[in-house]
Structures are given as structure tokens and as C-alpha cells.
Amino acid sequence: RILILDFGSQYTQLIARRVREAGVYCEIYACDCDPEAIRAFRPKGVILSGGPESVTFDATPRVPQLVFELGVPVLGICYGMQAMAFQMGGRVEPSSHKEFGYAQIRARGHSRLLQDIEDHASPEGWGLLDVWMSHGDRVSELPAGFKVIASTESAPIAGIGDDERRMYGLQFHPEVTHTAQGARILSRFVHEICGCAGDWTAGNIIDDAIERVRQQVGEDEVLLGLSGGVDSSVVAALLHKAIGDRLTCVFVDNGLLRQGEGDQVMATFAKHMGVRVIRVDAEDVFLSRLAGVTDPEQKRKIIGNTFIDVFDAEAAKLKNVQWLAQGTIYPDVIESAGAATGKAHVIKSHHNVGGLPADMKLKLVEPLRELFKDEVRKVGLELGLPADMVYRHPFPGPGLGVRILGEVKKDYADLLRPADHIFIEELRAHDLYDKVSQAFAVFLPVKSVGVTGDGRRYEYVIALRAVETIDFMTARWAHLPYDFLDLVSRRIINEIEGISRVTYDISGKPPATIEWE
């Protein structure tokens, strides 16, 4: 396994993703973590990430000396290379010519790291690589024992290597997809230089997780709040395989789910897979507590608290349960403060343990804690979950509660559900569902005039929303074909009595958000 030391780069997670994609397990630790934790991890290689600081200043992060003493290969990227070069006796200085973005570097063929990896051959016999650069400083003097393995006009020392000690540094970012050969370079490092096997596959992840869950919970019973989302679904499938009937799932139907969702969850898990699922029909409680409430944040709070109340009441009936399972995944872990040490415990708010009765004293089991979303999906497929469940768009915890603007009423939810269903059904039929990141319908509680046949209608409005995004922090509205929007609009107005108009949301995020509330 590989250890990634994080110096604060926005790309650190990407390094981990690439290493895992190469079939090698890795974890991210903070660069100032306890060196003993590094030793205990027993890495077969260490990657030093980039970072925003400059080693030319005194109070900036350094590589724990232990890393150079472990005798394992080290790859420094950007700041990681500069820190390594500096600490090994080289020189780093501010560059007169800062580089950000695409660059072409000359890679020298004699290093084990870059040998035979190139985008273009150059007349001088060097391989040329198209890479993504972002740096202000540069290495100006090699540390003893290192050779130059890559260079550009403005950074003659853009890559360094010592094949003897298996230490390498790259000024560019192999982890971003703009560096075309980046995946090959990282794969070369982890497989050939570090000697990692590449056996971190879905099948092995499952075997490993099952083994650990069995060890952790022994003969105890486990409770899981099943939402129908990807993470909790995969946890359910995994735990069922690990401990069978000692898993009990509680599925809360809050009346704010999509069309057919509750039945689908029951069909997949209870009927098909034989998981013990308790379905709690709590529509009335949720809707009565939401009556008269229009403020979005207040609605969220009510829905969250009601979930906890309902879940607790159900959990309290299960006397033998000692563990609460959660679908925490690796990005949740690293995003939380101080989590890079791998010690933080994140609790997803809608499975809030703090809300459980104090006398239950449940311990946490989180079998997906080390996995990225794409790994969770692969594991889900491998466990036999249907592909359309595993590749579903995200659905917010408060559900339709934040897609019905203003006060939430059952009548509104009953109009929104079929409209949303038509939109999603047509997206799938036209092969567009997987091309957008999230799509849904929103209910606008305003009335608008329409005409069908000879009759005048005065009914509600539905807005359609579809966005493309990588991280959901920014998004652009999806440029769906006009003919497609036309079809969806006609179907909604014709098939749903009570809707007289459909609009399409053309707001980006920012300035708008993805949800309407």
C-alpha cells in the first residue's frame, strides 16, 4: 500500500483516486502527522502531494525525516518535489517565470520513472510530454545523487530522480487528466518501482470488508438506516453478505420520496436479497409537522429532526442491537477537519447517532470509510445491486420537501411525483440520464392559465432542472435538446391533471443553486 502525504494541494484526493484506479490501496495522511503513524502504516511507497506554500520560507511544511529513512520509494509532486529536493541538500528558489496550465516538457529516457513514456518523440531523442504545470518556485540546484529527468524552458529542473534510492520528483501534476500520460507515470511508480501488486479490485475490497466487519461486530446485531441512496444501499448489501440476519435495516418513508421509491427499496432489498427491512410509513408525521412551514431551512430542520425521532422510536424496539452502520465514504472522512490523520469520525446528519436514545449506546460500523464513490459503485455492482440504483443521481435527504417551494402539502407532492417520473423516464429512454449529473422536477405553487381543447385551465407550474457538474459545487444547466424538452413538457401537461405549464431552469451555479430551496 501507498501512503500519500498531504501538503494542502487541491489535487491530493485525485492522487489517491489515480493510485486506487491502478489497483493499489492508499491512504492520505496530513504532512505534519505523527511519524509513528507513518511507520505503523508500513507503506511500500510514499507520494508527497503538491501544496500552496513555498519552501523558500521558513515556517512552511517539511517532509517528516522518517519518510527518507524508511527505505521505500518516494515520489514528490510539485511542492512535494521541492520540499524533498530542499531537505536532501538541493536549492529551491522563486521562479522568475511562473507556470500555470499546459506545458510541454522534455523527459529524459534514462530514468526508471519516465522511461519510454512520451506523447511525442523529439528530434533530440527525448520524449516530449504534455503536462499540467502549476508552480511559482523551482528547483535550481540538484541534491546529491539526483539526476535531472525532465526539463522545460523555464524550469530546467522539472523532474529529478535517483534510481539507486528510488526517489523521484516531478514539477508537474501526473494526477490530473490534463497530463495525458499521468496515469501511466503513477502506475509505473506504484507497480514497478514500489512493487505493489495491483490487487485492489472490487472483489478483494468486498472480501476484505466482510472479514473486517465480522471481526469488528462478532456475534452482535447491527442496525442500518436505509435511504435507498447508493451509499446506504451498498452498506446494506455488504453487511447482509457479512452477517446475514444479524443486520436489520430501517427504511423511513417520509412521504417525500420519488414515485415508487419505497416499493422499489423493499423489492430490491427485502424481496430480492432477503435483507430484513422494517419499513416505517411516516408520511403523516412528516407532513403534519411541516404544515404551515415555508422557510427552506426550517423545513430541512423539521425533516431532519423528524427522521431522527422516527428512526429512534423504531430502533428502541430492537433490543439486541449493539452497532449502528453508516454509509460514510472516504471523501466524507477527508473533508472533515483533521481527518487526514484518518482518525476523525464523521456522522452523517440524517443518521445522527446523537439523536439515538442514550441507553442504546450504539457503536459505529462504517465499512465504506476507505472507499471513493466510484469504488462504492463498483462494489455495489459486484454485490448484485441493479445498475440503475448504483448509478442514480443524488437525491437530497429532505427529498421533495425542498422541491415543493414553500409549504409542503400532500396534494403538491402527488402532482410533483408523476411529473418528476416522466422527466426521468424520458431522460433514460433518450440515453440522456447518464449524461447529466442531476435532474429533477420542482413544484411551483403558483397558478397559470392554459387551454386544452375548448377548456380553459388554471393550474400549477412545474419547473424542470438538469445540471452537469463534477463536484456539485459549481454546475452548468444541461443544454438538453429542444425536441426532448418539448416532448417532456407535452407529456407532463397532458398526463397530469393539475399542471398547466412547464418551464426549464437555465440558471447556473453560481449564482443559483442546484436545488430551488
Ligand code: XMP
Ligand atoms: P445545491 O442546491 O446546494 O445542491 O446547489 C448541491 C447538491 O447537494 C444536494 N442537496 C442536499 N443534500 N440534504 C442533502 O442530503 C440537503 O439538505 C441538500 N440540499 C441540497 C443537491 O441535491 C445537490 O446534489
